[in-house]
Amino acid sequence: MLSKHAAAYLLSHGVPSLIGFLSIAVYTNLLSPAQYGAYALIFAIATVMNSVVFEWLRLSLLRFYPKYGETPQVIETIKISFIGIMIITAILAVFTLVFFGNEQISPLFMGFVLLLSWSQSWNSMNLSLARAELKPMKYGVIAFTRALLGFIFGTSLIYFGFGEHGLLLGIIFGFWCAIFFPTFKTWKFKLDFKEFDKSMIKEFARYGTPLTLTLLLSVIIHNSDRLIIEYLLTTSDTGIYSVTYDLTEQSVFTLMMIINLAAFPIAMRMMEDKGEAAAYEQVKKNISLLFFIAMPAAGGFIVLAPNIADLLLGEAFRSDALQLIPFIVVGALLKGFKLYCVDIMFHLKKKTALQIIPVVVAAVVNVILNFLLIPLMGIEGAAIATVVAYLIAVVSAWILVHYQIDPIPFPIADFMKILLSTLVMVSTLWWIRDLLGLVMIIVQVITGVLVYILAALLFNTMSIRQLVLKQIKAKN
Template sequence: MKDDNKRGQLGRNAAIYGGALLLPRLAAFVALIVFSRIVEPAEYGYFALFVTSAELLNAVLFNWIRLALLRLYPEYESAGRISILRRTCLAMTGLATAVSIPVGALMALVAAPERTVAFSLLLGIMTFANGVVRLRLAELQAQERSLQYFGIEVSRATLSLVLSLALVELAGSNFETLSAGFALASLGVALVCLIPFVRELSHLGLDRPAVKTIVSYAGPIVPITVLESLIPLTERYVIQLVAGPAAVGIYAATQNLVQQPINMLASAVGLAAFPIVMRSAEREGNGSAQSRMGEVGSYLLALGLPAVAGLIMLRTEIASVVLGEQFRGQAAALIPWIAATALLVNLKFHYFDLAFHVTRRLMVQVASLLPATLLTAPFIYVFLKMFGLPGAAAGSCLAFSLSVLASWLAGRRLLAIPHALGEIARIGASAVVMVGVLAAIGPLDGIAGLVVLVMAGGGAFAGAALAFNVLDIRPALLPYTRWLPGKAVRAS
């Protein structure tokens, strides 16, 4: 009964986090449709470089502080010292913001030498806003207050889209207007997110024991986030070097299109799972954490695999309906590789890498990222020269698959994760049914055709998942239905 309650908790929180991620992704999806039609590929390429640079600064300078808050929250909460942890994390966020200013200026000089001032200013605003907003989101995640998390994410996404469209209408469709909309929207939300920290702001300071604890746990996260963030940055910088900003724009637009649904589904599970797994490890030991981790892997695969299969099967229809004409030519060839890479990335970070967090052996996680970090640039360069943009996507996929393998091999030596082979088989069989239905229907033109295909594929997977009892779905539905079989076979 206790395990069933925890499984239900994971599912409920994942559903709410899914909503918190769905609406922002929908806003980003709308933005992609609009921007790819009104912005030149080169301008979109500069915008993509801006977003990637902001994400790199955010990951390197702030992510380790947030993860420390998330991981240490149960310990400090039990000891009645949570205010000390909040104050220290907030002060460290302020110091990291100061460090970001000269670093961001240097990145602006490299990424957009002819637009350095605008790039640097907007990057500074975006970096500060990201640091504050995501620190608050980490605290809400640690508290398992998923509804408040939902409100912040949806507000920021909606405001970003509205402001960007308004600025494009007023000042023209270029890199500066797109970036300013996102930066100013994030700044407004950041100021609101500072309100719960008013007490800590008035007593801001670094508690030495808390700093020592944070650094001892999260110090290795800095090289981890550097390596993680260098991968997409390397992709786009190498493409710009070889093929120019227009190629970056096409590649980035396709990435945004493909990664949105996969990342949304996987992140919903990851956001819900991390605090549950860590609390299980703290309160009940690693054995309980292992059980929770096995459930996480099943959820990730059940959501991610059909998304990847659907994107690959419908790649031509999706590219023609969503992207502007200048972006469509190579998008269909890029989609399969980018989709596969997105699933691998999420399986590594949200599933396999949990073993390193539970055992607090994050330096091993650093080593598992080295294959992707070291090989992405040469693989993309060589494959791009040989096969064009699809080759770059294939090179990136190959490099990251080696890091997933390294994570699995290293993680299983620290904490054996139970892989539910029976569950994996049922998920795979359900995806095969979906692919068969889509192949039988064949291509359909236009928005209406794409909607029909998506509904048919989703319905086929859902029906097959119900028939195969994926994730023990039949027992969960039995109390609410009368037409299901009376006795469901539980998943192995």
């Protein structure tokens, strides 16, 4: 089931990710670093808002849907709560403008933050519902529609002279085009307060409230560097750093997220239906598949960074991006491992409050290191700070899980085989890393994939030889 659903999510999320790659190439050629920085700043603040006020509700839907199903109580409780949070954030935004408004924190700025935050959050709610229903194709339609229309509208508005504001409007419009039909079909455009379940929202709050702080601190690790760069350096530096981060996470972390989109609901169902032992065995399989996909992607992205930057980034962004990419790739790999391999143990055992400790430590370290390293090393210092923070988060979370829950069912043998296969691939690609151009990136990627598969077959990673022989026999 895992491989089938992962393949479906690879298609349904992979295509939007390809659009994301294309959009970065277009935006960095149409926008200046300062304009991209202004866009990235609004995006970062909206993301922080999502983590603080909306994500607990989305994660609760994903966790408890296998228990309750699509009942009127679930739908109305989630919907009414979401609208209530929207009203509260709008009131807080007005107070912010009244007491702290200035040239930068303007009504236009705050309006974009609110609209983007609401749009992102409701889109994520619909995607989470599709995941909980184990419907990857539904997920794919929403994700693809949002990515494609957001890119088309955003690019068009930039072209007609609206700059970063046009990009934001296009992205917001893309969100609502994608979720209009799911909203109408599943959530309806009316409110039924009689179906609002207070006991259910209390259960959601007990599960999700600790996650709110955890997610906020995770977002601080992810986004504080951009805000601190904006404060200590320039908006152009923010733009260069942000676009490099966006480009890199469209690769390694997105691949890990795709695997988790399929893996997490299956592990939850195993826990509900078959118990702890079956769920832990599923987690072990999930971790193997995550590394099998992500580790070669990370190695390939680092070694082929010159050609990737040359093809996908505007000239004003390239030289700095080459210095940042290796650090950001490692950070993305560590982030994905923590979120999708370590933290799943907290979710399985419903001990999400324990997640707070590692991210508190990591967030504090990240902020301190940003203020220390950025003045000394520029935006490269921010990337180093992020890697150190994620490493601390992984180690501390692993120790906490081991002693407070259970040892993580880590696939040591498969991990070593995946590492060896990746090293063989990277060693091969190193000889052709300096060849530039679209044709060469195709040749490099195909070469890397073939060498990695052959190495995996040689080392029998994840029992791949038996799987191949089984498929051959089935066809014969």
